[in-house]
Structures are given as C-alpha cells and as structure tokens.
Amino acid sequence: MASNDTTKHGQHHQEAFPWKHIIGFLLSLVLTFGSLWFVLGSHLPSQAVISAIVILAVFQAMIQLFLFMHLTETFGPNYQQFLIFFAFFIAFTVVAGSIWIMAFKSYVA
Amino acid sequence: MAYSMEADMEHDHHIDTSKPMEYSTEDGSLKIFGFWVFLGSDLVLFSCLFTMYILLFRNTAGSFTSQQLFDYPTFLSETFLLLTSSFTCGLATYSMRRGMKNATIAWLIVTVLLGLGFIGFEVSEFTKYVSMGATMHTSAFLSAFFTLVGTHGCHVSLGILWLTSIIIQVAMRGLNPVTTRKIFIAGLYWHFLDVAWIFIFTVVYFMGKVL
Secondary structure (H helix, E strand, C coil), X not given: CCHHHHHCCXXXXXXXXXXXXXXXXXXXXXXXXXXXXXXHCCCCCHHHHHHHHHHHHHHHHHHHHHHHCCCCCCCCCCXXXXXXXXXXXXXXXXXXXXXXHHCCHHXXX | CCCCHHHHHCXXXXXXXXXXXXXXXXXXXXXXXXXXXXXXXXXXXXXXHHHHHHHHCCCCCCCCCHHHHCXXXXXXXXXXXXXXXXXXXXXXHHHHHCCCHHHHHHHHHHXXXXXXXXXXXXXXXXXXXXXXXXXXXXXXHHHHHHHHHHHHHHHHHHHHHHHHHHHHHHHHHCCCXXXXXXXXXXXXXXXXXXXXXXXXXXXXXXXXXXC
C-alpha cells in the first residue's frame, strides 16, 4: 500500500477525490455478492464453499484495514501494523487451534 | 517523530503542522496508538467468541438449527447497512482531513443513521427468534449465537452513542486537534466493527446455511 506518499505531507495534500474509499466500497460489494453466489449459486461441495467464502472474508477484512483504516499510514514508528498482525496471529491460533484440538474429543471421551 | 526524546523535551502543546491535525500533537498520536492496542485486544475477544460458536453450533439440543432460523433478507440487509456505514464513516474521516466541517458532520450523521438501521434489523431478528421459542436458554448453539452476535450488536450500539456525542462536539467546537483525534479514533472503531461483521456473516450466517 502506497499510503505513505500521499499522507506524509499532511492534510494540505489530501487526494482531491476519495478514490481509495470508493474502490474499497465497490470491492467489498463485489466480495459480498461473491460469497452469496458461492452459497446460493454454485453447486460445489460444502467444504469447497466454506473455503471460498472464508478466503473472500479475509480479503474483505484486508480492504477495511488497508483502504479504510489506513493501517500502513504512519507519522512515526509504525507499531500499530505489527500489533494488529500479532493480534490476528493470536486470533487465528485460538480459533484454528481449538477446532483442531476438539477434533480429538472422541478419543478422549 | 512523535515518540522521540526530542519531542518529549518540547512543549506539551507543540503542534506539528506537517502532519494531519489528529496526529499533530504528541497526545493525539499516543491516543491513536493506544486505540490500536484496544482494537488488537478486542480482536482477540471476538476470536474467543467465534471459537465458542464454531465448536457449539451443531449442539442444537433437538431444537432450532441454523438452517431453520436464519433468513437471507434479514442478514443481507444488516450486512449492506453496516458495509455502507463503514464507507460513509471513511468519507467522514476523509472530509475531516480536508478541513470540511459540515461535510464531516453530514457523513457522520449518515453513518449513525445506517448504524441505527442495522440495530433495528438485529433487534427485530432477535425478537423474532425469541418469540419463536429460540432463546439463549434453548441450546448451546443459541447461547453461542446470541453471545457472539449480541456482543457485536453491543459494540455497534455503543458506537452509535459515541459518534453522536462526537457529532455534537464537532458542531460546537469545530475541527481542532482534539475533535479530529476523536473522529479518527471513533472511525477506526466503526471500521473494526465492520471487520468483525464480515466474519459474522461468513462464519455464522453463510456457513449456517451451507452446513
């Protein structure tokens, strides 16, 4: 993301038209309708549909983070980007690790 | 360098005009970073609620399943309302950066109205489920569902009150380093709620229809 170039100079050099936001919004709509199509329109097996919609969700979350929240924008050390990636790592570990470990519950019970 | 030793030596109210207004004081920069830390912890909170939902959603106790309960028009309306509100909130931050006070207020009002529409749909959805007999006490699936989606709904409700108070402050005091920082932070919060909702409509609603 090349957000640094446009924002380093502060508010005096803000883009004249909010292209980033409009592109982000249109892409979000496309991805949402994409998920809807995978669920309703495609007749793929359910595992394939789930993989597809999760991937689309990750892309849509990235649009919010990079195009709307300007995660990479920085006016000093860019600590927040590392922090958010670390939080996503923890979140992924909690979700995926729990699903994985609970797959063994039939052996334990 | 807002965090450097030199900045500490300088006067507390030093304003760096090379940066956008919300970052122009050290206080503003630090509060924005602090809010990113909160968002990181909120993300981990939601990950625990998602884990609980994913592990429990098949435990319907012979009662309602996700297939029977969820209907497309309701959750798609909620999705598009929140997605559009995230976009209009981005436009509010954009207008703020360009120093356009009235446009900022107008986009924030649109954001709040879309947020209220979202909450309206969610309240009617929850009321419908409860009137059908699908309450938090019915099954593990529904306990996890109401906890996860309800926590998100609480966040949105809080965001509506927060944005409303900021609209009043901007109307009264205009755009200054304090109010712009508040708009920017509330904007981050609002976009983050959309990030959480993206995973709710994928994991809860769409997967509930597929599995």
